[in-house]
Amino acid sequence: MRITRLLTAIFAAAILLPASATAASAAPLGGYVALGDSYTSGPFIPVQQFDPLGCGRSTANYPSVVAAALHPARFTDVSCAGADTTNMTRPQSVPFNGTNPPQLGALRADTALVTLGIGGNDGGVFGSLISTCPGLRPGDPAGNPCEKHFGGSLTSAIENIGPRVEAVLTAIHERSPAARVLVVGYPRIAPESGYCPDVLPFADGDYAWLNSVEEALNGMLAEAVDADGNAVFVDTFGASRGHDACARGGAAWINGKDQNIFVAAAYHPLKTGMAGMAAAVLTALR
Template identity: 80%
Template sequence: MRTTRLLVAVFSAAILLPTTAAAAPAAEFHHYVALGDSYTSGPFVPVQRLDPLGCGRSTANYPSVVSAALHVGRFTDVSCAGADTGSMTRPQKVPLNGTNAPQLDALRLDTDLVTLGIGGNDFDLFGSLVSTCPGLRAGDPTGNPCEEHFDGSVTSAIDTIGPRVAAVLAAIHERSPRARVLLVGYPRIAPEQGYCPNVLPFADGDYAWLNSVEEALNRMLADTADADGKAEFVDTFGPSGGHDACARGGSAWINGKDQNIFEAAAYHPVKAGMAGVAAVVLKALR
């Protein structure tokens, strides 16, 4: 998912710090490569890395937590905010005229673990929702104006994204044929029931629709992994139930509408969310 130019301000002061994790047995994986968009990289989740400015790559994102927990021999994180499936094979421009190299270039013949979180930025899928839906709430606060606005185009976009993700998986297998490949889904943003317009300013009727969009995206990813035959889908939507943006008491995995340069980008995972997704990934691996 896409982030704003506020990335530039915080990254200019960011520093590198190691991620800590609970002790684990000797490394089972020797080279782990993390690929993906901002739901993988973790913009504004402290502490931010500088390579390059604008990717929003956190030392506490879920790949970093997974790597530390498994004591991986070598860890390469090339995830980047704003990445789409095209960013796997083409350079991606990021703020301050930086460039993130094609993410698949990080793969090696000896790479034995790959996680991939991608699809939400293709056709500006999530970006168009979070930039459009809040502005429609005032005119119809209890209705579903955003669903009516997009009128089926989102479902069509998701169907088109599937073959793109399939092509990325095929390229991963070609470059790293011995790697275990996990296709990681997107966690829940909206609650299953109830509303919190001060945090998630969608019209009431659009909450259910937003959930249906995420479910359709995750279902497409699961089906793509199944059709691939060698990749595994990791569901984070189900396990994130009760940890949506509306959750209280510090249990939210997802930030709401307010950008927080010391915590998380708007509509993106917070540090607790990254830890939660990491736990789901680790469970799948073990």
């Protein structure tokens, strides 16, 4: 998701999660390269890296947790907030006069593992939801004003993303023909039932619609993987059931509407969410 306006501060420190001895036994022989957008990079989750700062790349994001478990020969994380499929082959300008090089440039012929988390920024899918839906709730809090506002436009946009993801996968295989490639889906934002407007200020009727948009996005990614035939889809939407933004008692994987520059960006994964996504990736690798 695009968070350019959110990246306005230097970030605080955190501690990496411990490695899993079980997962370490499946360590790839070569390098691990992580590609993706802000749901991969982890903006505001401590500790933030500075290469470049504007990418919001955390040392506690799911690629870092996976790397800590697998101990690859090399670990390269080039994920960046705001990235879409075009930034796999083109440089991306980021805040603070930074530039993230084309992400596929990190791949090598001997790369053994690639994770890819991309698609939500193409067509402005997630950005449109976040910027529009909360503002429509006050006028129709029990209805579905955001669904009415967008109609089927977001679904159409998602359908157009599939071929772009397939093209990215083809390019990954060309650059790293021996690599295991995992496409990591997007975790659940809204609960299956119930509402929490103080955390997720969508109209009540738009909660189910938000879930349907995410399901369509993840379904598109899974279809792109099937069409590719040489990658694996990692379902984090199912894995995050009960860990949506409304979950209480520290169970949430996703931050709500309140921006916290010492914890996580609004509507983005928390550190707990990154740990959960990493667990899903490691399960898929086994």
